Amino acid sequence: MDLQTLTFLIVGATFAIYIGIAFxxxxxxxxxxxxxxxxxxxxxxxxxxxxxxxxxxxFISMAGMIAFLGYGGSVFLMGxxxxxxLLALLLAPYLxxxxxxxxxxxxxxxxxxxxxxxxAVVCLIIASVTYVIGQMKGIGVxxxxxxxxxxDQGLMVGMTIVFIYAVMGGMKGITYTQIAQYVIMIIxxxxxAIFISFMLTGNPIPQFxxxxxxxxxSYLLDKLDQIITDLGFxxxxxxxxxxxxxxxxxxxxxxxxxxxxxxxxxxxFTVPSVKAARSSAGWALVFIAILYTTAPAVAxxxxxxxxxxxxxxxxxxxxAYKDRxxxxxxxxxxx
Amino acid sequence: xxLLPSCYPLQVIxxxxxxxxxxxxxxxNKDQGYWKENISLIIKCLVIWxxxxxxxxxxxxxxxxxxxxxxxxxxxWFSQQGSIYIFVTLIFYYAFKMNEIDQKYxxxxxxx
Numbered sequence: 001m002d003l004q005t006l007t008f009l010i011v012g013a014t015f016a017i018y019i020g021i022a023f024x025x026x027x028x029x030x031x032x033x034x035x036x037x038x039x040x041x042x043x044x045x046x047x048x049x050x051x052x053x054x055x056x057x058x059f060i061s062m063a064g065m066i067a068f069l070g071y072g073g074s075v076f077l078m079g080x081x082x083x084x085x086l087l088a089l090l091l092a093p094y095l096x097x098x099x100x101x102x103x104x105x106x107x108x109x110x111x112x113x114x115x116x117x118x119x120a121v122v123c124l125i126i127a128s129v130t131y132v133i134g135q136m137k138g139i140g141v142x143x144x145x146x147x148x149x150x151x152d153q154g155l156m157v158g159m160t161i162v163f164i165y166a167v168m169g170g171m172k173g174i175t176y177t178q179i180a181q182y183v184i185m186i187i188x189x190x191x192x193a194i195f196i197s198f199m200l201t202g203n204p205i206p207q208f209x210x211x212x213x214x215x216x217x218s219y220l221l222d223k224l225d226q227i228i229t230d231l232g233f234x235x236x237x238x239x240x241x242x243x244x245x246x247x248x249x250x251x252x253x254x255x256x257x258x259x260x261x262x263x264x265x266x267x268x269f270t271v272p273s274v275k276a277a278r279s280s281a282g283w284a285l286v287f288i289a290i291l292y293t294t295a296p297a298v299a300x301x302x303x304x305x306x307x308x309x310x311x312x313x314x315x316x317x318x319x320a321y322k323d324r325x326x327x328x329x330x331x332x333x334x335x
Numbered sequence: 336x337x338l339l340p341s342c343y344p345l346q347v348i349x350x351x352x353x354x355x356x357x358x359x360x361x362x363x364n365k366d367q368g369y370w371k372e373n374i375s376l377i378i379k380c381l382v383i384w385x386x387x388x389x390x391x392x393x394x395x396x397x398x399x400x401x402x403x404x405x406x407x408x409x410x411x412w413f414s415q416q417g418s419i420y421i422f423v424t425l426i427f428y429y430a431f432k433m434n435e436i437d438q439k440y441x442x443x444x445x446x447x
Binding site for chain 2: 066071073074077078081082084085086088089090093207210211212213219220221222237238240244247248251252274275278279281282285286289292293296
């Protein structure tokens with residue numbers, strides 16, 4: 001069985017699971033359609049929130065971005081996780097306490113105003129559409145790469161699949177689909193990370209491997225710093241790229257943005273109590289943190305691995321273009 | 336003094352007023368105490384949130400980088416690992432403390 005068939009089988013199976021779950025847990029009434037009946041366990045809700053929120057950006061591009069940016073990539077790590085602290089302390093429990101279906105409903109009750117409700121709806125649509133544009137780009141890239149079709153066609157296929165299970169399952173179906181997605185996503189993400197960490201540092205836990213030593217006894221991060229400064233790049237662990245001022249406000253805006261994401265806030269309406277809403281935010285961040293503390297390890301290790309593959313100081317010149325692994329060329333096309 | 340009904344001695348009236356006032360104060364304090372504790376807890380958590388991310392991860396990163404944590408420079412560790420672990424701990428700490436406060440002021444019942 002070649003790689004292509006295997007990919008089809010695995011990806012096909014995961015989508016069959018998602019659609020199957022959506023059908024099994026399909027919404028039967030309004031309550032289930034909007035807030036999944038309001039009785040999702042906080043841990044399950046945390047897992048669904050994590051899958052819901054860790055989108056194309058976290059899964060596909062973040063490690064690459066950090067590999068490219070080095071220390072400067074920290075704005076995404078801190079910004080996208082720190083927002084959950086704001087969400088858990090300032091928003092989620094109070095919205096849950098109110099007991100509404102949607103954020104605009106809360107706004108209109110709290111401020112006794114239909115106008116405020118309309119404004120909230122407009123803001124929500126703007127935020128969601130902007131967000132979905134990014135996600136759709138990710139879906140397009142992933143599907144065109146995996147089906148080996150054009151970007152546009154890949155996008156259409158992906159959209160159709162998501163549409164089917166979202167409309168059929170409502171919030172209840174989505175909750176259970178997302179739990180399955182989280183499990184699949186985290187396995188897919190951590191297995192390569194565990195292997196690369198084990199190969200490079202002998203420690204299977206990437207979070208420790210990143211601070212660990214290589215075969216020659218030098219620390220991985222020190223080695224990486226040294227190799228890339230030799231090649232004329234700036235040091236990986238200190239290169240901020242942005243000024244302190246910019247970094248500060250970049251992180252702040254990412255945090256506030258994360259805390260305000262409509263599809264994340266929405267998830268806290270599905271738990272049974274305020275108490276559950278509080279702990280659920282914590283569980284969401286636990287599940288997110290598993291990926292978010294692995295990503296910097298993947299980033300640094302992949303960069304080290306990539307550079308040592310191409311850059312061969314012992315030989316006359318670097319690895320020739322034609323000798324480079326085939327996945328280089330495959331990805332060049334997708335972009 | 337003359338306006339008071341003769342069947343009510345002065346001390347009884349004063350006692351009654353004091354009693355009502357006391358209940359009012361207790362209720363107010365109870366309510367305010369809940370919010371006061373809630374807000375001071377939030378502020379405490381947000382200070383830690385700010386210090387580990389913006390403080391250690393961004394503003395003080397260069398000076399912390401002179402300290403090592405195994406293979407990590409400490410400032411780099413805070414910005415790419417440590418701050419995230421502390422965020423998780425903070426949320427659970429807040430949830431735990433808030434449950435205690437809820438129980439203390441008996442607000443758990445009316446949330447269900």
